[in-house]
């Protein structure tokens with residue numbers, strides 16, 4: 001396979017061609033006549049052919065790279081191809097395999113046929129199967145729910161795309177069409193062996209804290225499987241809330257700006273500048289600043305450039321997506337993944353003040369946001385307990401939050 005059509009709904013966006021270690025992209029004439037800024041910085045709509053060779057984007061344009069999953073979803077894809085005797089599928093083969101089962105609004109043609117029937121999801125089986133896949137890629141047969149719903153979302157951890165009934169009684173696979181009276185959700189599976197693992201409760205609690213801090217978050221919930229293990233579910237923002245079969249264009253900060261998200265060199269200052277330029281909206285800028293404050297003071301240190309995204313409406317206007325991937329994390333860097341005004345550790349109030357000044361955010365607004373984040377984080381012990389997080393983890397997180405606050409000095 002050498003060539004693919006890139007589509008958005010019934011519009012042809014362009015053509016993607018693979019040749020000698022690179023990809024070439026050209027916008028369709030019809031799209032140039034009525035353009036939308038799908039990737040305004042790295043792939044502006046214009047006639048001609050662009051060449052793409054960035055290894056960390058699999059030599060794809062960032063716009064299209066965002067349609068492919070990361071570690072877990074890639075394992076599912078590779079396993080599907082291995083079962084057909086294809087050991088190293090090309091990016092074009094993977095995109096064609098996904099067809100319209102991608103996240104966001106883009107789809108790819110020609111597409112392989114999608115599985116017709118939707119499966120009931122047994123979360124306990126899916127989690128067991130996901131775990132064996134992560135441990136040995138060539139392992140046993142995959143759980144059907146993972147085959148049908150696991151391959152498309154990004155991120156490292158095992159997850160499934162699901163349709164959940166509005167009364168919450170039914171969960172079925174949902175990578176493409178969502179039946180009536182159902183909503184589009186993403187489920188992050190808890191694959192640990194012990195019921196005491198509270199990673200999903202931790203994420204649920206962090207979303208509750210973020211919401212209390214005034215951050216715009218999607219609806220989230222915990223779902224228990226038949227063994228009593230809890231999994232974290234988050235409502236998809238790349239589908240319209242009022243009609244989950246309408247797809248919404250999203251683009252990660254990393255792919256939009258050409259950043260390799262696994263390299264910890266990015267700075268919040270760049271993210272804030274881009275937010276200001278792209279959205280031209282002061283409230284979006286403040287929202288992004290608030291998320292930075294939260295990630296700092298709640299120790300969400302997996303705050304890399306793929307954990308921020310933007311969404312474009314049908315008129316081509318960009319806003320921040322709701323926040324996602326929020327939880328207590330640490331890393332070997334001993335600080336946030338993205339630098340905060342050039343610093344990773346020992347962040348003081350003055351550092352925040354300087355960054356706010358640079359962005360044109362008044363000190364009064366900075367203080368209001370900071371206070372709201374701090375007040376929200378004071379609820380950690382109570383919310384953590386209510387979600388069933390044990391004393392040990394509660395105490396550890398509590399002392400980290402207190403240390404970060406003390407260092408901040410305000």
Ligand SMILES: Nc1ncnc2c1ncn2[C@@H]1O[C@H](COP(=O)(O)OP(=O)(O)OP(=O)(O)O)[C@@H](O)[C@H]1O
Nearest residue numbers: 153154155156157218234235236237238306324325
């Ligand atoms: N509510 C949502 N709606 C639509 N897309 C989402 C939503 N939440 C997450 N995503 C997408 O799915 C990807 C994976 O989600 P998330 O970042 O939570 O997973 P993760 O495995 O914890 O990631 P990481 O590899 O950063 O640890 C995100 O990068 C984002 O593109």
Ligand SMILES: [Mg+2]
Nearest residue numbers: 155306307325
């Ligand atoms: Mg993530």
